[in-house]
């Protein structure tokens with residue numbers, strides 16, 4: 306299967322497989338949309354399209370990456386090959402293809418015609434959020450000196466008709482780009498892409514080296530040059546096949562109160578001084594779809610988690626070759642490494658490599674190949690039945706992990722848990738198997754009309 310080249314292709318693929326759930330009735334973008342999405346994510350976790358969101362003509366599409374396998378598919382990969390392939394592609398680039406006519410510029414609004422508080426869905430997610438937010442925007446900016454493009458996801462508060470407030474958490478590259486422009490006394494031209502091609506969504510979520518051009522990295526990930534078009538009002542190239550682009554610049558020397566915002570840790574980031582984006586234009590497809598992501602929901606945690614898993618995979622395989630997979634079940638400040646252990650030291654080496662492998666990672670559990678690393682209950686089972694706390698739990702004091710300024714001190718110290726069975730006792734820890742279990746379909750045995 307080839308990688309997908311646009312957000313639209315992704316939605317079409319999911320719709321063809323009847324995975325997309327469609328909401329016809331009108332929903333309020335203030336809280337109601339999120340409440341419905343929460344039910345979906347806690348239940349069947351399917352992609353959702355809201356066709357009638359009060360105050361906008363744009364359909365709102367969300368939860369396209371509720372499953373990790375969809376990330377793999379959109380990159381043209383089997384899920385089992387995802388991490389290995391992402392690591393092998395890490396330093397690859399493919400030059401962009403420039404076009405003049407772009408679907409994303411079918412509708413162009415500039416200057417006084419633009420009002421982001423009217424022209425975009427005004428989605429308010431959590432109870433105490435300080436207003437409506439764009440949560441699925443990929444911010445693209447060329448470096449003020451080298452011109453290399455950075456791409457990253459940043460939440461944007463819809464503050465006024467031509468103003469957004471943007472969160473750039475240190476040490477994010479976009480903040481460094483802006484600091485370098487600011488030092489030169491300049492604003493940073495920047496575009497916000499909504500409904501971006503999958504390859505770009507992943508390069509934006511990944512820690513691509515600072516010097517790399519992320520439009521070219523996105524091309525390598527989709528195995529085909531990214532089609533780009535020049536913005537109408539700023540010297541920035543954007544994906545021609547995106548759904549919506551907001552053109553503008555991040556202002557030098559200005560910070561404003563942004564927040565509070567219910568973010569991916571499931572708590573609120575308090576009001577903080579953050580960057581200000583002046584809007585110059587909105588361009589879009591005539592029938593544009595608006596992508597929205599619930600911070601900390603399944604889609605967000607997959608987008609954040611897979612690049613972390615790949616980064617850890619890269620580090621761990623330097624020491625331990627037989628890694629089956631790496632998962633981030635439950636949350637992304639920890640990971641579970643599934644290994645085909647050949648000797649007991651491999652579990653400890655894997656643990657240590659992972660703890661140092663990604664700055665945010667503060668809890669690492671290593672499990673045997675017969676434990677499902679994606680199933681938090683199975684991982685807890687392994688800890689309870691196979692870990693020897695006295696010798697199998699390693700605490701590394703002092704090391705910081707999550708770097709959000711105000712909670713930094715809580716995230717200090719790291720812990721590794723060896724939940725693998727000792728090789729010498731392998732036979733004692735063999736898991737039971739039940740012949741025939743894999744082939745049985747419960748509905749062939751249970752009469753749907755009876756309760757007994």
Ligand SMILES: Cc1cc2nc3c(=O)[nH]c(=O)nc-3n(C[C@H](O)[C@H](O)[C@H](O)COP(=O)(O)O)c2cc1C
Nearest residue numbers: 457458459460472473474477478510511512513608
């Ligand atoms: C949906 C989504 C929203 C995100 N929002 C933010 C944000 O508001 N601020 C931020 O600093 N990072 C945010 N991130 C994380 C960054 O995009 C991510 O760390 C990225 O690797 C940073 O890019 P960089 O390597 O160019 O610094 C978000 C990630 C996702 C997937």
